[in-house]
Amino acid sequence: MSKLPNVTTSIFTVMSKMAAEYNAINLSQGFPNFPVDERLTDIIARLSKENVHQYTPMAGFPPLMNQIAKLVQSSYNRTIVPETEILVTAGATQGIFTTILALIKTGDEVVILDPSYDSYESPVLLCNAKPVRVALNDDYTPNWETIEKACSSKTKMIIINNPHNPTGKILTEADFLQLEKLLSKFPDILVLSDEVYEYITFEEKHISAHTKDFLLNRCIMVSSFGKSFHITGWKIGYTVAPEYLMKEIKKVHQFLVFSVNSISQAAISEYLDVVDVNLLGKFYQEKRDYFQKLLQNSRFELKPCEGTYFQVASYANISNDDDVTFCKKLITDHGVAAIPISTFYSDHKDQKLIRFCFAKDDFTLESAAKKLCNI
Known part of the structure; x- marks a missing residue:
């Protein structure tokens, strides 16, 4: 008997596999294809010959935890205690999974805002809890009236993703005021704030949950x-939470992975002394702008992109196919892979929208755009 009977192979896996089979340009899965900063690769090359190959402490490599505290302080003016409020995780997805497993019980409800990352729902189901999927507005702003109606005494968590994947939308000050009102009405609701693209924003800087006093005692930041450092294969993330919640999260973490890759932690702890995270937004904004310029003569209609390294595009002027079918034909007939947005909705809402990843080198973007402009 399956515990996840409705879960199938991830759309990201499906599209990347098809891209490989048809030798298509892969703009589907969210991983960069350009070189990692040589300063980081030099650090890890040197560390590979040092004594950093054994278990780190369960919660994380102490120098890295101190660096995370410094990063949060410099980025958001928030003081956190490394020993009690930080957990280094095997990627953000493990942080999300571990948090939900630790804090959600049988019969609880968790509000998930659609379109949503596919790793939110499964851990809720594995807790014998109920995911409550609430659609964002068509412009991807939250409908707080609808969200409030979805909450009840059973609601124990709401998951926000800011900047938002797949849409590139960022939350506003008004959104946080509405969230504060919601939480005042439902004092038992925790917030899981997925902020993995926090440093990849453009015209407007993203507003972190770290900066909101009303959230600090009931929010888990991921x-x-x-x-941030385009090293997705390293699978290194971290969570920040108040001590009373972090105690519970660590209980699950110690039996899930115990501790995270030691050499990666050591390398990042050194790298944080030399890298400027504030330059990431400018770097990816240039990528976004270049990709948009390359597609300006295509028949795709590009939607606003405020953050992340994803561009949503409408193909309504090109085809009446549903978005999954269109993406498959995009690979087989035109040699470019993208992700259908309907797969991020519980009801598979199809608005003729697809997602491209522009975290690619210029040659890849140019080659893909050439094919896309010929459709």
Whole structure:
């Protein structure tokens, strides 16, 4: 008997596998294809010959935990205690999974805002809890009236993703005011804030849950070095939470992975002394702008992208196919892989929208755009 009977192979896996089979340009899965910063690779090359190959403490490599505390302080002016409020995780997804397993019980309800990352729902189901999927507005802003109606005495968590994957939307000050009102009405609700693209925003800087006093005692923040430093294969992330919640999260973490890759932790702890995370937004904004310029003569309609390294596009002027079918044909007939947005909705809402990843080198973007402009 399956515990996840409705869960199938991830759409990201499906599209990447098809891209490989048809030798298509892969703009589907969210991983960069350009070189990692040589300063980081030099650090890890040197560390590989040092004594950093055994278990680190369960919660994380102490120098890295101190660096995370410094990063949060410099980025958001929030003081956190490394020993009690930080956990280094095997990627942000493990942080999300571990948090939900630790804090959600049988019969609880968790509000998930659609379109949503596919790793939110499964851990809720594995807790014998109920995911309550609430759609964002068509412009991807939250409908707080609808969200409030979805909450009840059984609601124990709401998951927010800011900046938002797949849409590239960022939450506003008004959104946080509405969230504060919601939490005042439901004092038992925790917030899981997925902020893995926190440093990848453009015209407007993203507003972190770290900066909101009303959230600090009931919010778990999830971040990703893999996303920030384009080292997704390292699978290194971290969570920040108040001590009373972190105690519970650590209980699950110690039996799930115990401790995270030691050499990666040591390397990132050194790298944080030389890298400027504030330059990431400018770097990816140039990528976004270049990709948009390359597609300006295509028949795709590009939607606003405020953050992340994803561009949502409408193909309504090109085809009446549903978005999954269109993406498969995009691979087989045109040699470019993308992700259908309907797969991020519980009801598979199809608005003729697809997602491209522009975290690619210029040659890849140019080659893909050439094919896309010929459709």
